[in-house]
Amino acid sequence: xxxxxxxxxxxxxxxxxxxxxxxxxxxxxxxxxxxxxxxxxxxxxxxxxxxxxxxxxxxxxxxxxxxxxxxxxxxxxxxxxxxxxxxxxxxxxxxxxxxxxxxxxxxxxxxxxxxxxxxxxxxxxxxxxxxxxxxxxxxxxxxxxxxxxxxxxxxxxxxxxx
Amino acid sequence: xxxxxxxxxxxxxxxxxxxxxxxxxxxxxxxxxxxxxxxxxxxxxxxxxxxxxxxxxxxxxxxxxxxxxxxxxxxxxxxxxxxxxxxxxxxxxxxxxxxxxxxxxxxxxxxxxxxxxxxxxxxxxxxxxxxxxxxxxxxxxxxxxxxxxxxxxxxxxxxxxxxxxxxxxxxxxxxxxxxxxxxxxxxxxxxxxxxxxxxxxxxxxxxxxxxxxxxxxxxxxxxxxxxxxxxxxxxxxxxxxxxxxxxxxxxxxxxxxxxxxxxxxxxxxxxxxxxxxxxxxxxxxxxxxxxxxxxxxxxxxxxxxxxxxxxxxxxxxxxxxxxxxxxxxxxxxxxxxxxxxxxxxxxxxxxxxxxxxxxxxxxxxxxxxxxxxxxxxxxxxxxxxxxxxxxxxxxxxxxxxxxxxxxxxxxxxxxxxxxxxxxxxxxxxxxxxxxxxxxxxxxxxxxxxxxxxxxxxxxxxxxxxxxxxxxxxxxxxxxxxxxxxxxxxxxxxxxxxxxxxxxxxxxxxxxxxxxxxxxxxxxxxxxxxxxxxxxxxxxxxxxxxxxxxxxxxxxxxxxxxxx
Ligand SMILES: Cc1ncc(C[n+]2csc(CCOP(=O)(O)OP(=O)(O)O)c2C)c(N)n1
Ligand SMILES: [Mg+2]
Numbered sequence: 127x128x129x130x131x132x133x134x135x136x137x138x139x140x141x142x143x144x145x146x147x148x149x150x151x152x153x154x155x156x157x158x159x160x161x162x163x164x165x166x167x168x169x170x171x172x173x174x175x176x177x178x179x180x181x182x183x184x185x186x187x188x189x190x191x192x193x194x195x196x197x198x199x200x201x202x203x204x205x206x207x208x209x210x211x212x213x214x215x216x217x218x219x220x221x222x223x224x225x226x227x228x229x230x231x232x233x234x235x236x237x238x239x240x241x242x243x244x245x246x247x248x249x250x251x252x253x254x255x256x257x258x259x260x261x262x263x264x265x266x267x268x269x270x271x272x273x274x275x276x277x278x279x280x281x282x283x284x285x286x287x288x
Numbered sequence: 289x290x291x292x293x294x295x296x297x298x299x300x301x302x303x304x305x306x307x308x309x310x311x312x313x314x315x316x317x318x319x320x321x322x323x324x325x326x327x328x329x330x331x332x333x334x335x336x337x338x339x340x341x342x343x344x345x346x347x348x349x350x351x352x353x354x355x356x357x358x359x360x361x362x363x364x365x366x367x368x369x370x371x372x373x374x375x376x377x378x379x380x381x382x383x384x385x386x387x388x389x390x391x392x393x394x395x396x397x398x399x400x401x402x403x404x405x406x407x408x409x410x411x412x413x414x415x416x417x418x419x420x421x422x423x424x425x426x427x428x429x430x431x432x433x434x435x436x437x438x439x440x441x442x443x444x445x446x447x448x449x450x451x452x453x454x455x456x457x458x459x460x461x462x463x464x465x466x467x468x469x470x471x472x473x474x475x476x477x478x479x480x481x482x483x484x485x486x487x488x489x490x491x492x493x494x495x496x497x498x499x500x501x502x503x504x505x506x507x508x509x510x511x512x513x514x515x516x517x518x519x520x521x522x523x524x525x526x527x528x529x530x531x532x533x534x535x536x537x538x539x540x541x542x543x544x545x546x547x548x549x550x551x552x553x554x555x556x557x558x559x560x561x562x563x564x565x566x567x568x569x570x571x572x573x574x575x576x577x578x579x580x581x582x583x584x585x586x587x588x589x590x591x592x593x594x595x596x597x598x599x600x601x602x603x604x605x606x607x608x609x610x611x612x613x614x615x616x617x618x619x620x621x622x623x624x625x626x627x628x629x630x631x632x633x634x635x636x637x638x639x640x641x642x643x644x645x646x647x648x649x650x651x652x653x654x655x656x657x658x659x660x661x662x663x664x665x666x667x668x669x670x671x672x673x674x675x676x677x678x679x680x681x682x683x684x685x686x687x688x689x690x691x692x693x694x695x696x697x698x699x700x701x702x703x704x705x706x707x708x709x710x711x712x713x714x715x716x717x718x719x720x721x722x723x724x725x726x727x728x729x730x731x732x733x734x735x736x737x738x739x740x741x742x743x744x745x746x747x748x749x750x751x752x753x754x755x756x757x758x759x760x761x762x763x764x765x766x767x768x769x770x771x772x773x774x775x776x777x778x779x780x781x782x783x784x785x786x787x788x789x790x791x792x793x794x795x796x797x798x799x800x801x802x803x804x805x806x807x808x809x810x811x812x813x814x815x816x817x818x819x820x821x822x823x824x825x826x827x828x829x830x831x832x833x834x835x836x837x838x839x840x841x842x843x844x845x846x847x848x849x850x851x
Contacts, residue, residue, distance in 0.1 A: 194415040
């Protein structure tokens with residue numbers, strides 16, 4: 127099961143390696159990890175995407191909380207969230223298939239951010255599923271390069287009643 | 289008034305009531321050593337290898353319950369501490385390890401004796417720090433001690449660059465500490481505590497499993513009161529030995545790979561297990577799927593990660609063992625006052641007694657010198673009134689089986705990491721804390737060679753530690769596995785090339801004794817124990833004796849190999 131974890135940490139040297147070391151040392155899955163400072167001075171937010179059975183996820187959350195530099199851990203699975211990630215995709219675009227690629231761009235509300243005679247570079251923004259879908263659709267044209275951010279997520283303001 | 293960083297460090301240590309430092313000097317800590325001569329109230333134990341310094345600080349911490357402190361230089365001094373730090377980390381022992389570092393402007397440039405010790409020790413410390421400015425030094429030391437001793441204790445490393453040691457700054461030791469990211473839970477949840485007693489009130493075959501947490505939280509007394517008022521049988525992990533008196537009729541002995549028949553039978557047949565400060569290590573559980581198959585587990589631990597890590601738990605209680613046990617007692621005495629616990633558990637206790645009587649830990653008592661008998665004789669001579677450390681291997685398991693630990697903090701042993709070479713320096717640390725106590729390292733001939741250089745430390749500091757070598761001329765525990773599971777292929781475990789341990793002791797100015805005749809065992813041990821000097825007693829024991837019971841790795845606890 128895929129889980130998105132929001133981890134507030136003290137923004138100090140070494141904090142990233144404490145977290146990544148925890149995942150590698152204990153053999154936890156780490157699909158993506160995104161870090162950036164938040165509003166509060168000296169605090170960063172890490173968004174971690176991981177996979178595992180419930181018991182493993184529970185361990186991951188507890189192990190993260192145990193780290194002395196971690197302030198707060200939220201498993202986004204427990205609430206409804208907005209999630210986004212972004213990908214830049216450089217895809218082969220010949221005269222014959224360019225139109226079809228642009229149709230996909232249109233349908234998925236991607237942007238063309240760079241063009242050459244035989245390539246298009248697209249920007250896709252969406253949740254994880256959407257980015258995966260666009261990549262899958264473009265694969266047959268030949269993807270030359272890809273650069274992706276990890277997922278970032280926030281809880282929705284209105285949560286359904288439990 | 290401004291002090292140098294070195295002085296700030298030492299003043300801070302005094303604020304933490306540190307009276308002993310175990311250490312070894314070098315270029316990156318020279319400023320601290322220079323300053324140290326002005327602080328006669330901090331004793332310094334000069335070891336002969338930095339690994340010894342950490343184990344000694346660890347032994348000091350286990351014996352006293354206080355934070356153990358050591359001081360070493362950068363580079364190789366720092367890397368030599370890693371085994372000691374990992375040992376303490378595995379067993380949740382509070383340490384503060386102070387390492388010198390190259391000056392801040394040189395960090396990252398592969399300077400002479402530079403290593404990234406903070407990076408190296410990140411996974412084996414509870415937390416660690418690089419002090420980048422002298423203004424942070426006092427508060428970092430304060431935090432380091434706080435983190436080391438609070439919650440689930442553990443080692444904390446503080447790396448102090450040389451320039452920070454001689455920068456000047458006002459000294460003000462923080463009174464209090466507030467960390468938004470670190471707040472261990474001490475107070476257990478009352479509902480869970482109540483559920484625990486409720487579960488026990490429905491139990492017919494309950495069992496207490498005591499771990500090292502009972503000792504680190506100083507809650508042996510609470511455990512004893514609960515056990516006696518409810519007539520609960522008790523077993524313990526290696527780390528839990530001494531948490532409950534080893535001569536009490538409710539004590540079953542250690543469980544697990546080399547646990548007693550009664551303890552392993554009891555775990556396997558219990559219907560409710562109350563685990564207190566234990567973490568269900570694989571040496572305890574054997575094959576997980578059949579561990580405590582018919583039991584519901586109540587688990588008290590201050591570290592939430594210990595709970596449900598290995599075994600499914602019915603009633604998790606996160607908190608300090610002492611407070612949790614007090615809570616259990618309170619609920620039991622008030623809301624469950626009319627339960628007749630002794631009656632309810634009577635049949636089960638009888639069953640357990642029968643297992644204990646029919647299958648005690650035993651050995652074939654032949655003419656030869658049996659290692660188990662040596663341990664029994666040490667117990668007989670000390671009556672349990674001694675601090676015992678062990679090395680690792682058969683010596684350690686025989687000590688666990690045949691020495692009846694009656695008090696907490698009287699066994700110093702590397703449980704989680706199983707570090708050969710731990711016992712002797714740990715004994716030195718304990719002797720430093722208790723100069724008048726009898727401190728004995730029950731050693732193996734292999735392990736003792738890993739840190740025997742510390743004989744010089746013991747002699748020069750007049751620390752009369754006794755080393756009893758159960759000398760089987762083998763890396764015995766490994767040989768036992770080879771015998772049982774590797775076709776008796778004793779590849780690289782025969783240690784018949786060994787020093788003359790008597791001469792080795794004498795070379796350092798200690799006393800050496802040798803025992804080959806069983807009839808001379810007791811008097812020789814007594815002479816050594818009565819001596820004012822550190823001693824080695826080289827006891828030539830039966831070479832191919834095995835530790836039994838034994839649960840083969842990966843087997844279930846009921847599949848014990850017996851004598
Ligand atoms: C530092 C270290 N290296 C290797 C081992 C693996 N090991 C476990 S027990 C053992 C044999 C110990 O021999 P000895 O000290 O003579 O004790 P005995 O088992 O013979 O009592 C070894 C090599 C270890 N535990 N620690
Ligand atoms: Mg041996």
